[in-house]
Amino acid sequence: xxxxxxxxxxxxxxxxxxxxxxxxxxxxxxxxxxxxxxxxxxxxxxxxxxxxxxxxxxxxxxxxxxxxxxxxxxxxxxxxxxxxxxxxxxxxxxxxxxxxxxxxxxxxxxxxxxxxxxxxxxxxxxxxxxxxxxxxxxxxxxxxxxxxxxxxxxxxxxxxxxxxxxxxxxxxxxxxxxxxxxxxxxxxxxxxxxxxxxxxxxxxxxxxxxxxxxxxxxxxxxxx
Ligand code: SF4
Numbered sequence: 001x002x003x004x005x006x007x008x009x010x011x012x013x014x015x016x017x018x019x020x021x022x023x024x025x026x027x028x029x030x031x032x033x034x035x036x037x038x039x040x041x042x043x044x045x046x047x048x049x050x051x052x053x054x055x056x057x058x059x060x061x062x063x064x065x066x067x068x069x070x071x072x073x074x075x076x077x078x079x080x081x082x083x084x085x086x087x088x089x090x091x092x093x094x095x096x097x098x099x100x101x102x103x104x105x106x107x108x109x110x111x112x113x114x115x116x117x118x119x120x121x122x123x124x125x126x127x128x129x130x131x132x133x134x135x136x137x138x139x140x141x142x143x144x145x146x147x148x149x150x151x152x153x154x155x156x157x158x159x160x161x162x163x164x165x166x167x168x169x170x171x172x173x174x175x176x177x178x179x180x181x182x183x184x185x186x187x188x189x190x191x192x193x194x195x196x197x198x199x200x201x202x203x204x205x206x207x208x209x210x211x212x213x214x215x216x217x218x219x220x221x222x223x224x
Contacts, residue, residue: 018187091119134178143192154213
């Protein structure tokens, strides 16, 4: 299959699967940029089940970016206790102060502006732009990179050059319509979290197997 056709087919299958199988997660029910940002920072190194527990509590204590900006570091640390990797909370707190002071309390929507905020890397910038503002931009985290590598390159690991290609492929895949882009980014992440998992990808039940280089190869091996 030529790469354009593979991309179209992949996206169609992925979105159909997501419509059937998406988990109902609290941060998927909001477009509030601050709430999206908090979820993204929490999810960076913590499992979904644990974040689901801490996320509402944290937002109850700091419901807006201004509340967080005004908080004492000790209070932020206390609210983060149990999530680990405290540097994330510290960056989030610093970010809230910058947004409150320099952006009138509004989290920027442009990925380039987001990238300048404390603790924000390319993934988080793309995720906030897409999940809060429905911008048609890619958001490539570990799960997404793994799916793209396996589907389009038939590989497990990436060289620096290949990682650049992963971002390029993600950018080419993201639908131009913002709402559809939101769904696409959620869907590819969900596939990486539930089906195309790191250790043992669940190829036999994967919705994109017929257009996946790795899936097809694994299928051939199982057939012999
Ligand atoms: S077919 Fe297998 S390797 Fe390909 S995306 Fe699905 S789970 Fe991942």
